[in-house]
Amino acid sequence: MRTATITRNTAETRIAVSVNLDGTGIYDVQTGVGFFDHMLEQLSRHSLIDLHVRTEGDLHIDQHHTVEDTGIAIGEAVAKALGEKRGIRRYGDALSPMDECLTRVALDISGRPWLVWKTAFSQGKIGDMDTELFEHWFHSFAQAAGITLHVETLYGRNNHHIVESAYKGLARALRTALEIDARKSDAIPSTKGVL
Structure with a gap:
């Protein structure tokens, strides 16, 4: 089984993440940010990665450190569970429709982290979560996991649908x-023999 556990403790956050890449999409997520939990649950359910997350962040300041550091910890856990990446398909892509919205996600588990983000929101918050933090989470995750990641919303109006289609596409x-x-x-x- 390809599994990993990461603990990340800073002056701003305390995080424990466990993943099983060969799971069935079982999740247990608690970050203190309800809508963010919902998105991480979607990530687990539709990737079939079992995901356990416990984040305690400085939410009395704002959600930035909680979201960023959780993205880093999940990315690090995925990278650790992958090991030398032997046998993986490496590339993946998805078109993710959600009602009026359609998002395209393509990625390469390359060891060369990069994010192209072509997704915009018409409001500053979804629930109590700042919409600018979604790009930041995808960036933090891609960097820590070593993934080249492209996310593009082709069209859509509902902000909830837009971000949910991005997480489901990922x-x-x-x-x-x-x-x-x-x-x-x-x-x-x-062809290099290493990723």
């Missing part, structure tokens, strides 16, 4: 990219 793309390729389960998927 989940479905990860599900594909993390799968072991039965035809090359012993190989590193790169």
